[in-house]
Amino acid sequence: xxxxxxxxxxxxxxxxxxxxxxxxxxxxxxxxxxxxxxxxxxxxxxxxxxxxxxxxxxxxxxxxxxxxxxxxxxxxxxxxxxxxxxxxxxxxxxxxxxxxxxxxxxxxxxxxxxxxx
Amino acid sequence: xxxxxxxxxxxxxxxxxxxxxxxxxxxxxxxxxxxxxxxxxxxxxxxxxxxxxxxxxxxxxxxxxxxxxxxxxxxxxxxxxxxxxxxxxxxxxxxxxxxxxxxxxxxxx
Numbered sequence: 001x002x003x004x005x006x007x008x009x010x011x012x013x014x015x016x017x018x019x020x021x022x023x024x025x026x027x028x029x030x031x032x033x034x035x036x037x038x039x040x041x042x043x044x045x046x047x048x049x050x051x052x053x054x055x056x057x058x059x060x061x062x063x064x065x066x067x068x069x070x071x072x073x074x075x076x077x078x079x080x081x082x083x084x085x086x087x088x089x090x091x092x093x094x095x096x097x098x099x100x101x102x103x104x105x106x107x108x109x110x111x112x113x114x115x116x117x
Numbered sequence: 118x119x120x121x122x123x124x125x126x127x128x129x130x131x132x133x134x135x136x137x138x139x140x141x142x143x144x145x146x147x148x149x150x151x152x153x154x155x156x157x158x159x160x161x162x163x164x165x166x167x168x169x170x171x172x173x174x175x176x177x178x179x180x181x182x183x184x185x186x187x188x189x190x191x192x193x194x195x196x197x198x199x200x201x202x203x204x205x206x207x208x209x210x211x212x213x214x215x216x217x218x219x220x221x222x223x224x225x226x
Contacts, residue, residue, distance in 0.1 A: 037217075045155075045163065045206050045217040058213045062118070094162060102151035102210050103168035110162050 002027040004095045004108035012089075012115050018082040022095030022108060029053055029071055033101045034078045036069060038091040039110070046091075050101060051078055058101070085115045119143055121209050123218040128226055129197045137221045138189040139207030145188035146209060152190035153208040154183055156201075157220075163206065167192060199225050 008020035022034070035050040049059035051069045059067045063082070071078040082089060092110040099105065120142040129135040139152060146152060154167040165174050167183035170190065180196045190207055202225040207218040 044220045045157075045208075047208070047215040047217055050215075061214060098168070101213065103153055103165075104155075104208065105165050105168070105174060107162045107164070 002032070002097055002106045004097065004106055006093060006095050006108045006111040008111060008113070010112060010114060012085055012113060013117050014086055014115055015084055018080070018085050018089060018113055018115070020080045020093055020095075020111065020113070022078050022080075024076045024078070024097070027097075029076045029078060030073050032097045032099055034069075034071065035096045035098070035104060036080045037094045037096055037104075038089075039094070040088075040091045048080065048082075048093075052101070087115050089113070090115045119211055119214075119216050121207060121216045121218040123205075123207060123221045125219070126222045126224065128224045129194070131197060131199055131225055133197050134193065134195045135197060135223065136186070137192045137194075137205050137207075137223070138186065139191070139209065139218050140189045141209055143211070146185060146190045148185065150190070150209040150211070152183065152185075154181075154190075154192045155206045155208065157204045157206065158202075166205075194223075197225055201225055 003025045005023045012018045030053045036048040051057045066083045068081040094110045095108040096104045097106045122140045155163040157163040171183040182193045184191045205221045
């Protein structure tokens with residue numbers, strides 16, 4: 001069974017770039033679709049985007065101008081970069097995966113990122 | 118901007134049956150929207166329950182079922198257990214982009 005673990009800074013300053021990594025175990029990143037999803041405190045889930053191991057990506061239209069998702073097959077990891085962050089980007093960030101872009105099967109435990117000076 | 122709408126809250130008695138729905142601002146939800154359903158309990162990551170309208174994951178209890186109902190995606194819980202109290206989210210696909218519903222808080226009382 002695939003297991004996912006997010007890692008990265010828990011505090012980011014406004015206007016800077018948020019960077020997170022998801023480490024994949026129990027499966028190869030050279031298959032499946034790999035997603036990022038976030039959840040502001042006390043609110044619902046928001047899809048950020050996904051990457052396929054070939055490098056093909058798809059992003060939320062509302063975040064597209066600020067988001068980059070990439071994959072490192074040699075490390076079995078994929079990453080999220082979100083630029084020009086504001087307090088509105090404060091959230092628990094989850095990585096997730098599924099065998100098709102039309103499904104999510106596995107979730108990481110999530111990591112809280114706070115945007116504050 | 119596409120909006121996916123769920124009931125904000127529902128209450129069900131233990132042993133009862135409840136149906137949660139998921140509607141799209143673009144029109145009727147079809148199998149081509151590949152509805153997914155997730156359960157989230159406080160302080161925990163979401164857990165996948167249903168994909169592609171009605172397919173269950175290996176860990177999904179038999180009392181959970183997914184369907185299309187009246188132009189919406191639906192999640193039905195039959196024989197509700199106290200541990201089913203949670204927030205439930207649907208996810209719909211729009212040609213690559215994906216949109217979550219706002220969630221339904223299910224209370225078992």
